[in-house]
Amino acid sequence: MTHAVLSEEIPYTVEARPDTGLFNAKLGIWLFLASEVMLFGAFFSSYIMLRVGATEWPSGLLSVPMGTFNTFLLASSTITVVMAWFSLRLGDFSKFKLYQGVTVLLAVAFLVVKGFEYRDKLTHYWVRLADGTELTGHIEGRPFNWSTATLHDPAFGLTEIVFHPDAGHAHAAKGEATEAAPVATHHSLKLPVSQIERLESFGPWHNTFLALYFTMTGLHVLHVMGGALVLAYFWGPGSRMWKTDPRRFVNRVEVSGLFWHFVDLVWIFLFPTLYLI
Amino acid sequence: MPTCPFGPIGGPLMSTTVASHPGAVAEPAPHTHPEPGFLRKYVFSVDHKVIGIQYGITALVFLFLGFSLIALMRWQLAYPGQPIPVIGRLLEWMLGPEMASQGIMSPDLYNSFGAMHGTIMIFLGVVPLAVGAFGNYLVPLQIGAPDMAFPKLNAASYWCYFVGGVVMLASFFIPGGAAKSGWTSYSPLAVIADMAHRWDGQTFWLLGMVILITSSLLGSINIITTIIQLRAPGLDWMRLPFFVWAQLVTSFILLLAFPPLQAAGLMQFMDNVVGTSFFLPSGLVVAGQPLEVSGGGSALLWQHLFWFLAHPEVYVLILPAMGIVAEIIANNTRKPLWGYKSLVYGSMAIGFISFLVWAHHMYLTGMGQTISTFFQTTTMLISIPSVIILTALLVSLWGGSIRFNTPMLFALSFLPMFGIGGLTGLPLGLGATDIQLHDTYYVIGHFHYVVAPGTIFALFAGIYYWYPKVTGRMMNEFWGRVHWAISLLCMNLIFLPMFIQGLEGMHRRMYDGGATYAAAEGVAGLSQLALKLNVSISHAAWLLGLAQIPFIVNFFWSIRHGRKAESDNPWCATTLEWATPTPPPHGNFPEPVAVYRGPYEYSVPGRPRDYLMQHEPDQA
Numbered sequence: 001m002t003h004a005v006l007s008e009e010i011p012y013t014v015e016a017r018p019d020t021g022l023f024n025a026k027l028g029i030w031l032f033l034a035s036e037v038m039l040f041g042a043f044f045s046s047y048i049m050l051r052v053g054a055t056e057w058p059s060g061l062l063s064v065p066m067g068t069f070n071t072f073l074l075a076s077s078t079i080t081v082v083m084a085w086f087s088l089r090l091g092d093f094s095k096f097k098l099y100q101g102v103t104v105l106l107a108v109a110f111l112v113v114k115g116f117e118y119r120d121k122l123t124h125y126w127v128r129l130a131d132g133t134e135l136t137g138h139i140e141g142r143p144f145n146w147s148t149a150t151l152h153d154p155a156f157g158l159t160e161i162v163f164h165p166d167a168g169h170a171h172a173a174k175g176e177a178t179e180a181a182p183v184a185t186h187h188s189l190k191l192p193v194s195q196i197e198r199l200e201s202f203g204p205w206h207n208t209f210l211a212l213y214f215t216m217t218g219l220h221v222l223h224v225m226g227g228a229l230v231l232a233y234f235w236g237p238g239s240r241m242w243k244t245d246p247r248r249f250v251n252r253v254e255v256s257g258l259f260w261h262f263v264d265l266v267w268i269f270l271f272p273t274l275y276l277i
Numbered sequence: 278m279p280t281c282p283f284g285p286i287g288g289p290l291m292s293t294t295v296a297s298h299p300g301a302v303a304e305p306a307p308h309t310h311p312e313p314g315f316l317r318k319y320v321f322s323v324d325h326k327v328i329g330i331q332y333g334i335t336a337l338v339f340l341f342l343g344f345s346l347i348a349l350m351r352w353q354l355a356y357p358g359q360p361i362p363v364i365g366r367l368l369e370w371m372l373g374p375e376m377a378s379q380g381i382m383s384p385d386l387y388n389s390f391g392a393m394h395g396t397i398m399i400f401l402g403v404v405p406l407a408v409g410a411f412g413n414y415l416v417p418l419q420i421g422a423p424d425m426a427f428p429k430l431n432a433a434s435y436w437c438y439f440v441g442g443v444v445m446l447a448s449f450f451i452p453g454g455a456a457k458s459g460w461t462s463y464s465p466l467a468v469i470a471d472m473a474h475r476w477d478g479q480t481f482w483l484l485g486m487v488i489l490i491t492s493s494l495l496g497s498i499n500i501i502t503t504i505i506q507l508r509a510p511g512l513d514w515m516r517l518p519f520f521v522w523a524q525l526v527t528s529f530i531l532l533l534a535f536p537p538l539q540a541a542g543l544m545q546f547m548d549n550v551v552g553t554s555f556f557l558p559s560g561l562v563v564a565g566q567p568l569e570v571s572g573g574g575s576a577l578l579w580q581h582l583f584w585f586l587a588h589p590e591v592y593v594l595i596l597p598a599m600g601i602v603a604e605i606i607a608n609n610t611r612k613p614l615w616g617y618k619s620l621v622y623g624s625m626a627i628g629f630i631s632f633l634v635w636a637h638h639m640y641l642t643g644m645g646q647t648i649s650t651f652f653q654t655t656t657m658l659i660s661i662p663s664v665i666i667l668t669a670l671l672v673s674l675w676g677g678s679i680r681f682n683t684p685m686l687f688a689l690s691f692l693p694m695f696g697i698g699g700l701t702g703l704p705l706g707l708g709a710t711d712i713q714l715h716d717t718y719y720v721i722g723h724f725h726y727v728v729a730p731g732t733i734f735a736l737f738a739g740i741y742y743w744y745p746k747v748t749g750r751m752m753n754e755f756w757g758r759v760h761w762a763i764s765l766l767c768m769n770l771i772f773l774p775m776f777i778q779g780l781e782g783m784h785r786r787m788y789d790g791g792a793t794y795a796a797a798e799g800v801a802g803l804s805q806l807a808l809k810l811n812v813s814i815s816h817a818a819w820l821l822g823l824a825q826i827p828f829i830v831n832f833f834w835s836i837r838h839g840r841k842a843e844s845d846n847p848w849c850a851t852t853l854e855w856a857t858p859t860p861p862p863h864g865n866f867p868e869p870v871a872v873y874r875g876p877y878e879y880s881v882p883g884r885p886r887d888y889l890m891q892h893e894p895d896q897a
């Protein structure tokens with residue numbers, strides 16, 4: 001029982017069914033996208049419910065320029081993915097390769113930018129001292145994702161950390177406002193480990209906004225990765241089908257393109273929700 | 278007009294064989310491709326029938342496991358604090374002394390078993406059997422398709438289900454044991470129940486659920502696409518068997534209702550493992566210590582997302598059952614279904630409204646009177662199509678010359694049992710009465726009437742009914758009736774008394790069956806009757822377990838030794854699955870089929886036979 005035999009047996013794998021006007025996979029992907037809308041819809045609903053119930057909501061934690069650049073990357077890839085499919089329909093395989101390749105590269109670039117954004121958050125710290133003072137800023141050497149446990153970990157052997165508080169004042173990202181910031185903030189501080197009650201990076205555990213940010217964009221990143229893998233497969237080894245079963249290959253590229261549009265669309269909603277409002 | 282003589286006792290089959298494909302019994306279907314090896318054929322198969330059987334067997338095993346958990350819990354409820362005979366020692370050896378010291382079920386183990394009983398029964402037992410097994414096996418056959426639209430996705434769906442089930446089962450054996458916060462996994466309890474372990478039972482539960490939801494997603498896309506795209510020529514929408522309609526609506530519910538639970542599951546996973554506070558409000562104190570989390574989450578949010586799935590899920594449990602019962606009733610009354618279109622539109626209405634009733638599980642959360650009023654209204658509305666369907670099935674019996682064979686007995690029992698389950702739900706759907714009844718045994722009685730003697734009876738009916746199509750042999754009629762009679766009796770002995778216990782205020786999660794509450798001074802606690810009922814319910818539950826032995830033996834024995842089905846259509850049915858060879862070969866139909874008529878043309882006046890199959894062209 002080979003793949004070819006099987007596909008011959010099942011009707012409308014390539015041809016559209018006359019009364020529905022769809023081939024099977026096209027209906028399948030639309031159904032899948034409907035369920036994806038419900039998945040992300042649940043996250044956006046949760047965002048609304050959590051934000052409405054929140055006493056305070058941080059703003060300005062994310063870099064709008066980086067987000068805008070990423071929006072530009074994904075929006076461009078939406079165009080190139082259509083160009084790839086359209087070139088294929090016109091029978092221009094080399095142009096398909098070009099546009100499909102550009103789409104994959106744009107996806108990879110998006111992921112790289114996202115990686116830098118995550119790194120920025122996980123090297124940004126909030127600290128609460130024994131006297132109740134709360135500070136936000138960076139630790140000398142920009143260590144990645146330390147926590148209170150790291151400070152007391154004998155493997156690190158830390159006795160003090162050099163802390164660069166954020167410009168302005170130590171803002172109250174958590175709990176009460178801290179008017180009693182001990183020193184002028186653009187100086188670096190030496191904080192003995194014994195004085196530090198709690199240290200955490202601006203990861204998803206830090207507040208509800210960041211929890212939503214990491215979870216929603218994280219799920220979106222998984223979708224970008226999955227989509228990019230499929231697109232790359234059709235650019236590379238999967239494109240051999242162009243020689244053996246060109247109509248089916250065009251269908252496949254169309255279906256993967258529909259998924260890619262959805263991934264872009266999610267980001268179009270994520271960007272203003274998380275970065276701008 | 279001669280009727281199909283294969284009645285309850287099994288008289289000789291009339292000489293008229295199935296009209297359309299000559300010599301179907303004897304000749305094997307022409308095979309064009311070489312026979313695949315054992316692994317490809319039975320294990321990693323992409324044939325919808327094999328996958329359906331895989332789903333069916335796995336789901337039956339899980340149903341048995343889920344039942345075993347409650348059978349053990351029933352010991353603790355009837356005889357609180359006493360060691361479970363024999364099995365208690367086994368539990369201690371398998372799960373450790375902290376779970377079952379001296380064979381006595383610990384509160385933690387009781388909670389684990391309770392949570393996993395619900396989870397296994399719903400997500401690993403009934404739905405995979407109703408949709409995975411029956412849907413997979415029958416939908417392509419009933420619509421005249423060679424297979425599902427996406428055979429490989431179909432296999433992937435089964436294997437996701439299998440892996441999800443293994444993850445759930447594995448959680449019993451990890452430190453801290455399986456999830457213990459009910460099948461509803463309410464936060465914050467679910468997150469703080471086991472602070473000692475980060476990868477605790479709840480985390481496994483969430484992982485298992487995410488995998489199971491993936492399985493359900495793949496399955497529902499496949500069923501919907503298959504029904505829309507692969508119907509045989511002439512099989513237009515109003516000629517679909519009602520079973521197919523039920524599967525279509527069910528699949529849409531699965532497709533659209535499960536993702537919010539997936540989202541909720543991912544968020545609770547983040548709470549549990551990464552340390553976020555999606556569902557953890559500020560100011561939580563656990564064991565006297567303030568919880569070091571950012572807080573600001575919402576416990577209500579979990580309930581909204583959970584019930585957004587879990588109420589439609591109730592209709593996922595009941596709609597396929599209604600589909601099975603409809604097929605069996607039409608066949609055994611030898612009459613067209615009464616109100617076919619009402620059934621179709623009724624099931625669509627159920628599918629739609631089921632997305633608008635979820636918060637009737639949450640009247641006691643303090644979400645507010647306005648919201649409660651909205652959900653009380655929609656809840657009353659959804660009872661209308663449910664009653665329409667039940668009425669149509671009931672009226673279908675009117676004037677029929679009913680054949681009381683095992684499938685029909687189970688199908689007929691479904692009607693009053695589902696009726697009791699449905700009607701006892703009304704007081705729960707109205708806020709004023711729900712305040713009294715919420716979280717009591719009344720609720721347990723109510724939804725078990727819907728699912729246990731309701732859906733599970735319909736599934737038994739379906740197994741007895743389609744068994745000859747799958748195996749070519751009939752299941753034993755006598756033992757089938759024994760199975761039916763004792764099961765029906767026990768189901769009522771178990772669930773009817775629960776209404777009394779519930780009205781007395783017995784809480785559904787009481788570890789000692791309410792003994793402490795009954796003995797408490799200064800409160801109007803439980804009566805001695807409620808406690809005695811614990812014992813009788815437990816005895817009935819164990820007898821119900823024993824009553825399944827005839828079924829299990831019958832099921833396996835009949836594969837080789839059952840009486841041979843005389844034709845491909847032993848029940849003289851009308852729908853397309855009976856037009857295939859038995860068992861159907863790979864590709865199902867030796868020749869392409871076309872459909873000429875509706876699904877239930879029984880006893881059409883002026884015809885030589887009392888049934889006309891859908892693919893038989895008009896002779897005139």
